[in-house]
Amino acid sequence: MGSVGAERFKELSPAGTPEGNVVMSFSFDSYQLEEDELQRGSQAKGVLTFMEPASEDPEPQDRYHGIYFAMLLAGVGFLLPYNSFITDVDYLHHKYPGTSIVFDMSLTYILVALVAVILNNALVELLSLHTRISVGYLFALGPLLFVSICDVWLELFSRRQAYAINLVAVGVVAFGCTVQQSSFYGYTGLLPKRYTQGVMTGESTAGVIISLSRIFTKLLLSDEKENTVIFFFISIGMELTCFILHLLVKRTRFVRYYTDGSRKGLPETRGAGDPGTGYRVHHDVTSEDVRFENRQRGQPRSPPEGGLCKGRTAVLAELCCLSLPDMLLYRYVVSRLIWAYMLSIAMTYFITLCLFPGLESEIHNCTLGEWLPILIMAIFNLSDFVGKILAALPYDWRGTHLLVYSCLRVVFIPLFIMCVYPNGQPTFGHPAWPCIFSLLMGITNGYFGSVPMILAAGKVSPEQRELAGNTMTVSYMTGLTLGSAVAYFAYSLTSTSHSTCFYTETS
Incomplete structure (x- = not known):
């Protein structure tokens, strides 16, 4: 040969x-x-x-599930900053009326994240795992602090400047959080399988926490500026907590046992005369x-x-x-083993990003006002959290079956479009319809967005799992990118909805 x-x-x-x-x-x-x-x-x-x-x-045991909880918070940490920027949709609509700010933030995040995950996949052999994770946390915390203090609190910029600064901040957050995310999937790939599910559950937990934070700050404080500043400060505090916990957990005997174990067996450097x-x-x-x-x-x-x-x-x-x-x-070679799981997770997130957060943030109702998009997004985040918990149930899916079920979720696209189109009198005009669709989409997104990532690590050897985790994240980000691009078509269907009040017919 x-x-x-x-x-x-x-x-x-x-x-x-x-x-x-x-x-x-x-x-x-x-x-x-x-x-x-x-x-x-x-x-x-x-x-x-x-x-x-x-x-x-x-073999050490995670007796009190402390490591699992830390991995869950890790998942919270790399999606919480982005969720903080897009969940205060009422503040964004008030400050930037008639603009596509949520769509622009989503597309900016996804484009930068795609570049970041490709770079991370290319540099996985050059920079250590924990270095990449730590740098990602710093890139996520910086923009949160800057925007919350200089833009929301002190209002140092004009409306046009603030718009651009928010997009740049989202881009920096995207780079940092995606490096974290891609690295963490390689990290948990070295640990037992349940810890990958814990990280993915943490992603949904971030959405639930941020949605509840926004609801309570808006209910308790009527001043929009004050409740938004406190909302951002809560996010900063939680992100710092996740970072500190990561620094502590990586030194535990449990984590070192598995990460060091993946390096054992590497032979000592041979002399020049020894046969290799x-x-x-x-x-x-x-x-x-x-x-x-x-x-x-x-x-x-x-x-x-x-x-x-x-x-x-x-x-x-x-x-x-x-x-x-x-x-x-x-x-x-690694991709040939997990191609069906790569396509499955890409299709799942492609369909979701076609609709969330962009189109969902543009669904309005006269009675509920700006509360409707907040509630719809909260329902999605909560049901997505439930779906990722269900992903922990033991079931050995075949990759091709996962791909088929992920593709069937395409039915949500026409359903949500009919919640905003035609303008003025949408087909599903009652606010209950988008809530029901968001519930179902969230559960299926949580489940079919987690299972491929969890099962893919078991299809390769233990020593290949960090690379497989990074490769799966490339597919994940590709689906997000394509979905965000398609979401702009959905925005064109809502271009006149800002001046229209949706009334439901009763019979």
Whole structure:
């Protein structure tokens, strides 16, 4: 299959198996598979399978569910800043009447987030996990402090300047929070499966907390400026709490056991005269299996133990030194295993972002006034929270079945459009209709937005899970981006609704 002494990727060739399956063979030289030392001498006929490295220490237990709660708050932390900007929709409509401010914020967030998640996926081998998370928190806290003090409280800017500053702030928040989010999915991929579900539940918890915060601040304080300032300060306090908790939890024995365990098995740097071990990747397309075959070579090139590769899992430490084509190939191998889950989560969030928060924020009613969009968004956040709790129920979905059910959610798009169109007398004019649709959309979004992310980590080896988590987040962000772009079409249907009062007919 190619010269063993070659220094780079050699082959990409299909081959047949005795069973008739199609096998794609990928050859990497000069990088040692971290299980080689553990598997050497086994009766595996030259084929190695990934396995958790043995540890002398007993497996620690999360007895009081403190780590799970910390991961839930982590999910709160990387969606809370953005939710803070868009949930005070009454304040935005009052300050920027007749504008598409919510749509602009949503699209700005998603475009920057897509760039951020691609950069994070590319730099996953270069910057340590906790460095990326900490920088993300700082990028999220800065704009929240600046906008709440300088714009909302002190009102230092004109209306046009404030509009632009809010969009820039949302962009900075998007970059920081997305780096956090993408890194956390790689982080929890190293932990047991339930912690990924905890992070995703935290995302919905952020929406519930922010919605309740906005409702109570608006009920308790009649002055719009005062209740908005307090609303932002509550968000800042919670974000700081999430950051501090992360710094504490990463030092716990439970977390270190799993994150350090993913790095064990990496062989010590060899001397110049020692023979190194390369590996060849066999990808069985039919069975969606990846196998690694051992090979010996004369010129070793072991991954460095320090510098940019310090603190990585063994596989990522090896990838740190790969060429760009080889890095892309490794991502391709992982993507072939989880493609159905990638498409499923992308479709789920594409449909949701077509409608939320943009179109939902433009549904008005004469009786409820600006309270209706606040209530609709609160219902969505609460039902999304319920859906992500339901995702914890054990059920082994097939990737293709998840994709089909995710696509069926497209029915929500015409239903919500009929809540605002035709202008003046929409088909579903009663305020109960958008509330019901928002409830159903939230539950399905929470469930089908979580299950693919949870199950995808189990389709790859433990050492590939951080990269798989980052790859899933790229798909997630792609769906969000396309959905936000399509949402502008929905805004054109509501362009005259600001001056129209929706009355419902009674019969």
